[in-house]
Amino acid sequence: MSFANKVRRLSLAVSAATALGVASATQAADTIKVGVLHSLSGTMAISETTLKDTMLMLIEEQNKKGGLLGKQLEAVVVDPASNWPLFAEKARELIEKEKVAAVFGCWTSVSRKSVLPVFEELNSLLFYPVQYEGEESSKNVFYTGAAPNQQAIPAVDYLMEQGVKRWVLAGTDYVYPRTTNKILEAYLKGKGVAAADIMINYTPFGHSDWQSIVSDIKKFGSAGKKTAVVSTINGDANVPFYKELGNQGISAQDIPVVAFSVGEEELSGIDTKPLVGHLAAWNYFMSVEGDTNDAFIESWQKFIKNDKRVTNDPMEAHYIGFNMWVEAVKKAGTTDPNAVGDALIGVAVPNLSGGLSAMMPNHHITKPVLIGEIQDDGQFQIVSQTPGLVVGDAWSDYLEGSKDLIADWRAPLSCGNYNVKTAKCSGQNY
Amino acid sequence: MLRIVVTTLLLCLMAPLMAADIQTGVPELDAAFAQIQDRNFDTKAEGVTALAASDHPQTSELLRGLRDGDLRYLKDNNRLVWMRDQAGDTAAIDVLNGENYGTFGSRSFKKLAINNAMRGQIDALLAQRQLTDPDPTVRLSAVGAMLGNSEPAHAEMFARLLQTEKDPAVREAMQAAASLARLSDPDPQARRRAIASVAESLEPVVRNGLTRLANNDPDDAVRAEAAAALQKINDRAALYGHLETLFFGLSLGSVLVLAAIGLAITFGVMGVINMAHGELIMLGAYTTYLIQLALPDMTGLSILLAVPAAFLVSGAVGVAIERGVIRFLYGRPLETLLATFGISLMLQQLVRTVISPQNVPVSNPDFLSGSWQINSVLSLTYNRLYIFVFCLLVFAGLFFVLKRTRLGLQVRAVSQNRAMARAMGVRSARVDALTFGLGSGIAGIAGVALSQLTNVGPNLGQAYIVDSFMVVVFGGVGNLWGTLVGGLGLGIANKLMEPWAGAVLAKILVLVFIILFIQKRPRGLFPQKGRAAEG
Numbered sequence: 005m006s007f008a009n010k011v012r013r014l015s016l017a018v019s020a021a022t023a024l025g026v027a028s029a030t031q032a033a034d035t036i037k038v039g040v041l042h043s044l045s046g047t048m049a050i051s052e053t054t055l056k057d058t059m060l061m062l063i064e065e066q067n068k069k070g071g072l073l074g075k076q077l078e079a080v081v082v083d084p085a086s087n088w089p090l091f092a093e094k095a096r097e098l099i100e101k102e103k104v105a106a107v108f109g110c111w112t113s114v115s116r117k118s119v120l121p122v123f124e125e126l127n128s129l130l131f132y133p134v135q136y137e138g139e140e141s142s143k144n145v146f147y148t149g150a151a152p153n154q155q156a157i158p159a160v161d162y163l164m165e166q167g168v169k170r171w172v173l174a175g176t177d178y179v180y181p182r183t184t185n186k187i188l189e190a191y192l193k194g195k196g197v198a199a200a201d202i203m204i205n206y207t208p209f210g211h212s213d214w215q216s217i218v219s220d221i222k223k224f225g226s227a228g229k230k231t232a233v234v235s236t237i238n239g240d241a242n243v244p245f246y247k248e249l250g251n252q253g254i255s256a257q258d259i260p261v262v263a264f265s266v267g268e269e270e271l272s273g274i275d276t277k278p279l280v281g282h283l284a285a286w287n288y289f290m291s292v293e294g295d296t297n298d299a300f301i302e303s304w305q306k307f308i309k310n311d312k313r314v315t316n317d318p319m320e321a322h323y324i325g326f327n328m329w330v331e332a333v334k335k336a337g338t339t340d341p342n343a344v345g346d347a348l349i350g351v352a353v354p355n356l357s358g359g360l361s362a363m364m365p366n367h368h369i370t371k372p373v374l375i376g377e378i379q380d381d382g383q384f385q386i387v388s389q390t391p392g393l394v395v396g397d398a399w400s401d402y403l404e405g406s407k408d409l410i411a412d413w414r415a416p417l418s419c420g421n422y423n424v425k426t427a428k429c430s431g432q433n434y
Numbered sequence: 435m436l437r438i439v440v441t442t443l444l445l446c447l448m449a450p451l452m453a454a455d456i457q458t459g460v461p462e463l464d465a466a467f468a469q470i471q472d473r474n475f476d477t478k479a480e481g482v483t484a485l486a487a488s489d490h491p492q493t494s495e496l497l498r499g500l501r502d503g504d505l506r507y508l509k510d511n512n513r514l515v516w517m518r519d520q521a522g523d524t525a526a527i528d529v530l531n532g533e534n535y536g537t538f539g540s541r542s543f544k545k546l547a548i549n550n551a552m553r554g555q556i557d558a559l560l561a562q563r564q565l566t567d568p569d570p571t572v573r574l575s576a577v578g579a580m581l582g583n584s585e586p587a588h589a590e591m592f593a594r595l596l597q598t599e600k601d602p603a604v605r606e607a608m609q610a611a612a613s614l615a616r617l618s619d620p621d622p623q624a625r626r627r628a629i630a631s632v633a634e635s636l637e638p639v640v641r642n643g644l645t646r647l648a649n650n651d652p653d654d655a656v657r658a659e660a661a662a663a664l665q666k667i668n669d670r671a672a673l674y675g676h677l678e679t680l681f682f683g684l685s686l687g688s689v690l691v692l693a694a695i696g697l698a699i700t701f702g703v704m705g706v707i708n709m710a711h712g713e714l715i716m717l718g719a720y721t722t723y724l725i726q727l728a729l730p731d732m733t734g735l736s737i738l739l740a741v742p743a744a745f746l747v748s749g750a751v752g753v754a755i756e757r758g759v760i761r762f763l764y765g766r767p768l769e770t771l772l773a774t775f776g777i778s779l780m781l782q783q784l785v786r787t788v789i790s791p792q793n794v795p796v797s798n799p800d801f802l803s804g805s806w807q808i809n810s811v812l813s814l815t816y817n818r819l820y821i822f823v824f825c826l827l828v829f830a831g832l833f834f835v836l837k838r839t840r841l842g843l844q845v846r847a848v849s850q851n852r853a854m855a856r857a858m859g860v861r862s863a864r865v866d867a868l869t870f871g872l873g874s875g876i877a878g879i880a881g882v883a884l885s886q887l888t889n890v891g892p893n894l895g896q897a898y899i900v901d902s903f904m905v906v907v908f909g910g911v912g913n914l915w916g917t918l919v920g921g922l923g924l925g926i927a928n929k930l931m932e933p934w935a936g937a938v939l940a941k942i943l944v945l946v947f948i949i950l951f952i953q954k955r956p957r958g959l960f961p962q963k964g965r966a967a968e969g
Binding site: 044045047049050053166167177205206207208210211212213215216217219220226227228240243244247248250251252253256257260272274275278280281377379380385386387 | 475503545547549550551553554557638639641642645646678679682685686689783786791792793795797798803804805807813815816817818887888889891893897929932933936937938941
């Protein structure tokens with residue numbers, strides 16, 4: 005089936021479903037619906053459109069393999085338009101009206117926080133594919149992106165091995181960078197780094213005038229100790245940041261920048277020659293060598309009809325999450341959220357870097373952590389890889405108030421924030 | 435069960451990738467490259483050292499190729515090759531004997547991977563080899579590259595080199611490098627002489643060396659002299675620091691002025707609250723992108739062409755907006771606001787649908803990259819410098835149009851008293867359209883400048899619309915000088931506050947200041963005087 009046909013069928017299905025409840029009820033009998041909740045307009049469209057396409061591709065491939073439980077899968081795509089309250093409304097629409105079996109979606113933490121009560125109230129499943137700040141574990145959410153210990157901490161460890169002694173923690177001013185930097189600061193201090201050797205800096209969303217900050221970083225880094233920047237700067241603001249670094253003559257050899265939000269997709273919009281050697285930490289790079297990855301890239305470029313399109317880490321997270329859901333549905337023999345949620349724990353599926361990722365009882369998954377250096381072709385050269393898989397940690401071990409908490413959604417504990425000291429589950433769901 | 439899965443996985447991951455050794459035909463090189471091919475970066479680094487130690491005539495070339503990532507090897511025959519473009523295909527040329535192996539696809543050769551530490555190592559090795567290069571400029575940069583990791587052993591090395599060195603510039607650099615190395619000389623007298631000879635330098639390595647001496651040196655006299663020299667250097671560095679802040683402020687200000695100056699015409703002179711102003715800027719930036727697409731290898735020329743093109747594109751869209759929508763809404767500011775806001779959303783979505791929701795790459799020409807290094811603590815980036823000059827040029831041009839041309843006269847006449855101007859035979863409708871087009875065209879030009887600084891994407895305009903209104907209102911509605919002074923002033927204020935307040939708070943403080951200022955002087959910095967002000 006051509007892509008155009010697919011879209012037509014989809015939009016028909018969506019409009020039919022929203023216009024006529026009856027039509028959707030009859031359709032629901034022979035298909036299993038899967039909700040896709042990604043912004044297709046507004047500021048986040050830049051990142052989320054790709055994930056919507058990834059989901060359509062995965063669903064199409066599953067259907068080619070004969071669907072699931074003998075039924076075909078049907079994607080229900082909605083557009084929450086980068087508007088956080090609208091995410092909650094659209095989630096409600098997907099669950100209540102469309103009766104989807106599971107939802108794959110969200111990018112920003114604030115959108116996840118916005119839909120969380122809806123998923124808990126209506127008891128449905130959300131697969132969240134983006135790296136995030138942790139400090140959360142919900143019965144209804146499965147976190148397939150990296151927790152801080154699967155991205156930030158190994159990246160800092162790598163830089164320490166490279167002899168870095170002074171640290172600039174630069175981020176955009178919102179919850180993910182603030183929490184991540186709090187964890188990193190505690191971690192660095194625990195490793196004996198003095199407070200004077202840590203500089204923390206926050207900038208507004210879409211910041212474009214980096215002159216003074218880059219100049220400050222330059223001064224901070226000229227004190228004779230090897231300095232690195234740990235960047236939680238969000239998407240858009242990165243381009244002017246790196247441009248300013250290049251213009252002020254700071255190369256990756258002088259002061260390397262390790263970023264947690266810069267991947268292949270973000271780099272495809274810029275000339276990466278001045279960035280060669282700057283780093284990123286992810287759980288997947290397009291340049292990973294292996295047959296599963298080659299096959300995934302090939303089918304993606306074929307699906308999107310563009311052999312220049314790149315793949316990135318959140319796409320892999322959806323790949324893992326979707327396959328886990330498929331396996332769990334097969335295991336449970338039903339799409340009932342309770343049964344699937346229980347069956348998901350312990351499911352292991354291949355990831356794209358050549359291993360198996362497993363869903364842990366805290367609803368986070370196991371992943372390898374890769375550190376890559378940016379190359380002049382916009383790809384990453386992997387320079388370090390954790391020897392094994394790292395288990396996602398919902399509650400950071402480096403923060404007061406969070407280090408005693410664990411999440412375990414298996415009976416009899418069934419708790420997202422169990423305090424091992426007081427032996428109490430705070431009862432709060434997230 | 436999970437644990438077993440994880441362990442098996444671990445084993446899978448650790449299985450080494452099998453790769454055959456590189457064949458160069460030279461045994462020492464083969465041994466070195468076998469190490470460089472290894473997956474472990476420590477082994478690789480040893481390989482680089484071995485490569486540098488080998489006396490093959492092409493060693494320097496190989497090291498450079500390795501550092502720049504140009505060195506590949508063919509999977510077919512394991513020969514080291516350069517990949518060269520030949521009529522659209524990439525041909526593999528043997529590095530050592532120059533043999534052409536024909537064309538290959540991207541999956542048939544591999545790059546030799548290196549990391550930052552190795553890049554630094556290769557640079558140092560190359561610098562050492564280049565100290566005896568026949569070209570004095572190469573020698574000079576090699577000495578500069580060695581300043582970064584100054585060691586006591588360098589003092590003797592440079593002293594030896596100075597015996598044969600003839601070029602005065604290179605001699606000077608070598609003497610400086612030798613003095614720097616002598617800062618760690620065991621003899622206190624030598625250290626004091628070294629302090630005196632580096633006291634004029636602003637290089638960070640010198641400051642770090644002096645700081646070390648001032649704090650830890652066993653000799654009191656050395657400590658005191660180092661502290662005094664350091665104090666002088668720090669004072670000078672602080673002065674340059676203030677200059678730098680001033681430059682940053684002027685540069686941020688010039689961006690604000692550029693973004694706002696078109697609005698100073700449409701809002702300031704015509705009184706139209708144009709919420710689509712940001713999108714007109716965005717269209718200018720996209721025009722730059724499209725021209726670059728059309729002229730892929732002429733970045734410099736494309737930027738110059740983009741200036742008039744962006745003026746025409748945004749100007750034409752502006753005229754269309756005025757003729758199509760705004761002229762029906764004169765005197766109804768609220769409806770104008772809503773209508774132009776609608777237009778701004780439409781323009782954004784248009785770009786998203788037609789071009790891409792993703793940001794598009796706009797490359798910087800060479801003359802807009804890099805910085806003008808005045809000394810080692812003060813450098814001005816070229817793109818900011820040019821944009822400041824460009825901003826002044828645009829301002830001067832616009833000022834000329836409004837004060838010295840017939841159109842300008844008519845614009846001022848219509849904005850001051852529409853009825854009277856009409857009575858004098860001015861076709862006010864045509865003037866309105868042209869004025870709006872002029873303001874919009876200037877916004878387009880601002881877009882060209884912004885494309886060199888920030889992301890070009892559908893949301894580009896939104897980031898500047900609030901700032902633009904802020905500058906125009908602060909400067910005084912209807913006054914171009916107000917926009918210039920207001921914009922530059924806000925830029926400097928912002929940058930003065932940023933170091934101690936942080937970027938987020940600085941922005942808030944500036945906004946609070948403007949609100950308070952407007953309470954005191956509702957008509958802004960340079961209020962319009964006379965009867966026009968009443969209208």
